[in-house]
Amino acid sequence: MEKILENKIDALKEIINIGTGHAATALSEFIHKRVTVKVPDISVALISKMPELMGGADLRIRGFYFTLTGDFTGGIFLYFPEETAEGLANTILADMDEKGEEMKKSALMELSNITTNSYINAIANMIDSKIYISVPFYSADMLGAIIDFMLIEISQNADYALLMETFIEIEGEKISGKFIFMPDIISFNKLFERLGIK
């Protein structure tokens, strides 16, 4: 039993590692800087502990949520702490004279689109599936407030959530972001099936 669980966790790590790796490459090409990826972190925790584990309920973030449909359903959430988002927007808009709030927002939307699509497409290719990604839903607010609908969604089926997070770091800057990949239960089972883990 434990062995199976271990295999499953290793498989998930492998998958999100590949996803984030591709996302980092896409990000690197977009902002012309070196981007590194940390080893993914997978933990199971009570839903009520999630805001704390993700950085604190009152942390100011900019978050991008995408719904996933096709062979695989669920969602994926990319977020940056406020200062990081600000720094990223300025990097992208370095050549522009005008850096208004709307400009920053659309630059970050584009960045989230590019990186998240790379992430999901890499996973889809690996498990030979078709996954369609929605446009990003954007919110700039407190972390707890932005993520609670996701926790609500999970909590309809469980008291615990699987937190699969990956950090991306940009060289030379104090910039980091996180991807949270959240397939629903049916998709999890499909995922393990395709990977040959029962």
Next chain:
Amino acid sequence: MSECAEFKIISVGIADYKACKSPAAIESTGLGSCVGIALIDPVTKIGGLAHIMLPSIEESRITTSPLKFADTAIRMMIEDMVKLGANKKRIVAKIAGGACMFALTVPNPAMNVGERNISAVKKVLQEENIPLVSEDTGKNFGRSLSFNLDSGKLKVKSAHYGIKEM
């Protein structure tokens, strides 16, 4: 029973509630679609704050955490307050939260659970004959709550619109 000790500031996480007697402030941080329900008996200054995630335990597939739901959490909190000495007939309610944090171009029930939470909370309060004296609900921003049991004031902080007291 979630009775709290004699702390000045008590914090309530997601899917939880705390009830106690003044002097105390009960706080909860970062509510989006969730709803915060502040109840107080102004005479005994016994109050509580709940942070619920879902409308009803009856509509749920799993029922192991009753504090997640508006109907069960509110009723349990009232019971605790009465045990502490509150008179149910005097209890009044203030609620905040139930936002939809994302601009939705197409209807998405999962992302718009806030609205359903607000109506579930109001329904339970009505069934329990507890008057709703003020609310700051809906819209598209997150809220943090601080409920002062001495004054009965509920402070609603938002990242974009400052502090509102009600």
